[in-house]
Amino acid sequence: VKQCCVLxxxxxxxxxxxxxxxxxxxxxxxxxxxxxxxxxxxxQAYGGVVPELASRDHIRRVxxxxxxxxxxxxxxxxxxxxxxxxxxxxxxxxxxxxAGVACALAAALGKPVLGVHHLEGHLLSPFLSIDPPExxxxxxxxxxxxSQLMRVDGVGSYQILGETIDDAAGEAFDKSAKLLGLDYxxxxxxxxxxxxxxxxxxKLPRPLLHSGDLDFSxxxxxxxxxxxxxxxxxxxxxxxxxLPVAVLADLAASTQAAIVEVLVKKSLTAxxxxxxxxLVVAGGVGANRELRQQLNAECARLKTRVHYxxxxxxxxxxxxxxxxxAMRLQSGQQSAVNNYAFDVKPR
Ligand code: KG4
Ligand code: ZN
Numbered sequence: 184v185k186q187c188c189v190l191x192x193x194x195x196x197x198x199x200x201x202x203x204x205x206x207x208x209x210x211x212x213x214x215x216x217x218x219x220x221x222x223x224x225x226x227q228a229y230g231g232v233v234p235e236l237a238s239r240d241h242i243r244r245v246x247x248x249x250x251x252x253x254x255x256x257x258x259x260x261x262x263x264x265x266x267x268x269x270x271x272x273x274x275x276x277x278x279x280x281x282a283g284v285a286c287a288l289a290a291a292l293g294k295p296v297l298g299v300h301h302l303e304g305h306l307l308s309p310f311l312s313i314d315p316p317e318x319x320x321x322x323x324x325x326x327x328x329x330s331q332l333m334r335v336d337g338v339g340s341y342q343i344l345g346e347t348i349d350d351a352a353g354e355a356f357d358k359s360a361k362l363l364g365l366d367y368x369x370x371x372x373x374x375x376x377x378x379x380x381x382x383x384x385x386k387l388p389r390p391l392l393h394s395g396d397l398d399f400s401x402x403x404x405x406x407x408x409x410x411x412x413x414x415x416x417x418x419x420x421x422x423x424x425x426l427p428v429a430v431l432a433d434l435a436a437s438t439q440a441a442i443v444e445v446l447v448k449k450s451l452t453a454x455x456x457x458x459x460x461x462l463v464v465a466g467g468v469g470a471n472r473e474l475r476q477q478l479n480a481e482c483a484r485l486k487t488r489v490h491y492x493x494x495x496x497x498x499x500x501x502x503x504x505x506x507x508x509a510m511r512l513q514s515g516q517q518s519a520v521n522n523y524a525f526d527v528k529p530r
Contacts, residue, residue, distance in 0.1 A: 184208055184513050187264035188215075190252075190288070191505025192245065194281030195273025195301050196327075197222040197232045199244040200501030203256045203263070204509045212509035214311055216255035217502040218248040227366050238276035245284050248501075263294060265519045267508030270298030271528030272328070278527035286523040295519030297508045298527075302329060304503035305465040306341070308492040311506055316463050316490040321453045325446060326466030327353035327368060332397045332453045335463070339516040344453050345397025352442055352468045355401035359408045359438045363431055364424040373435045374471050380429075380436030385411050387441040389448075397453055399445060408438050439473055447477045454487060462489045470497035 186208050193200035202217035222240045226232045253259055268285035271278055282298070289296040305324055309316055321344075322333040330347040350358070353370055360369020365376070387407050390400040415430050416423045450462060462482060468474065469491055482489040496502055511517040 184515065187512070188258065188262050189265045189267055189505045189509045189512070190249070190263045191299070191501045191503075191508055192249075192266070192268045192281040192285050193301075193304070193499055193501045193504045194241040194245065194277050195269045195271070196277060196499060197226055197237050198499040199241050199248055200499060200504070201245065201248040201252045202501035202505040203252050203258060204502070204505035206509035206513055211310055211315060212506055212513070214502050214506070215258070216252045217500060217505075218251045218255070219500050220244040220248060223368065230361065230367050232274070234274045234276055237274055238280055241277055241280040245280060249288075252501075260288070260292060263288075263292060265295055265297055265508065265512065266292075267297045267299050267504055267519075269301050269304065269504050270526075272301055272530055275527060275529040278529060282525040282527050286525045290523045295521050296523065296525070297511070297517065297519040298525070299504050299507045299511070301504075302326075302331075303341075304507045306333070306335065306463075307338070307507045307510055308465055308496050308500075308503035309463050309490045310510065311496055311502055312490065312493050314490060316461060316488070319459055320461035320463045320490075321450065321457055321459050322463045322465060323446060323450045323453075323469075324466050325352040325464070325468035327351060327357065327370075329466065330399050330401075332449060334453075334457050334459070338510045338514040344456070345399065345449065347399040347401060349400050349402035350405065352399070352401060352446060353466070355404055355442050356439075356468065358405045359435075362405075362409050362412050362423070363434055370468065371470070374439055374473065376432050377436040377439040377473070378432075380432030380434070382436040382440035384433035385437040387411065387437050389441055389445050392445055392448055397449055397456070399449065401442065404438070404441055408434070411437075439471070443471065443474045443477055446474060447481060450478065451481055451485070454485065460487045462487060464489065464491050465497070467498040470494055
């Protein structure tokens with residue numbers, strides 16, 4: 184394996200991310216620069232991501248972001264050896280923008296391309312932190328679209344131990360947040376609101392907590408939050424939006440407590456079942472402060488190391504895509520190709 188420079192492009196949902204990574208022959212790849220544009224504000228008016236608008240905005244942002252990354256890293260396009268892009272899962276039209284741009288750039292430069300699995304990007308993003316993990320480890324991958332526990336023995340060696348049977352953890356945060364009148368995607372806002380609330384104020388279900396397996400279910404929790412919010416509004420004789428902030432904060436804290444308890448409990452079970460002494464958390468929900476505090480405390484008690492991505496690299500970004508591509512290439516798991524007949528895998 185030769186040292187090489189990897190350009191990564193992420194466009195699976197509502198963030199356009201571009202990054203440049205330097206992959207040495209040995210040792211961890213190094214992030215040279217990355218740039219991100221979030222479309223969240225544009226989608227907020229609709230209460231969720233509008234796929235067609237997302238695709239159009241990726242087209243507007245991707246080349247300026249690429250230029251910015253090259254400038255910030257002091258490189259030029261001819262320094263790029265491999266172009267990587269998110270192949271899926273995600274919104275088809277949005278993915279096609281990244282794939283199209285990646286293949287066009289690579290074809291013009293006469294360089295190979297590499298399609299990356301979005302979740303592998305999240306999974307390997309903690310390797311970009313100042314305290315990178317070592318294999319093997321248990322991974323808790325919790326994003327807006329996925330919730331999984333995995334056993335990870337090396338690059339490309341992933342075994343799913345359990346996953347959600349309905350909503351993802353991020354989805355549970357976002358849907359509950361919407362019920363409390365918070366803007367999309369409400370995960371972060373809900374956790375902010377929860378800071379001043381009492382997590383024991385309302386009794387909400389902990390789905391599958393004692394199921395014995397490592398699967399999750401969050402759809403029922405969302406229904407319980409809806410019922411509880413309705414009861415509060417009824418008791419106060421007002422609409423949910425007009426509830427006192429203290430009540431909304433209690434609802435937020437109780438919701439967060441339910442989600443976090445399930446995630447923590449199942450992570451500990453996975454560690455116990457595998458006998459591994461290392462936990463890696465990745466995906467947007469990995470930014471949640473309460474989740475981090477509880478996992479830190481439990482893992483300290485069990486003398487288990489826990490690793491997270493840098494806070495700003497928890498949600499979607501280009502750095503994780505460039506990193507995953509570089510780690511794949513370095514480990515010989517996947518080679519880049521000169522065939523630009525790109526395809527994407529939305530599901
Ligand atoms: O990984 P990500 O950017 O997108 C997917 O690949 O799905 O994750 C986004 C999800 C959203 O559901 C968002 O609400 C959630 O991560 N999220 C959080 C926090 N920050 C982002 N959830 C709880 N607490 C946070 N601080
Ligand atoms: Zn993601």
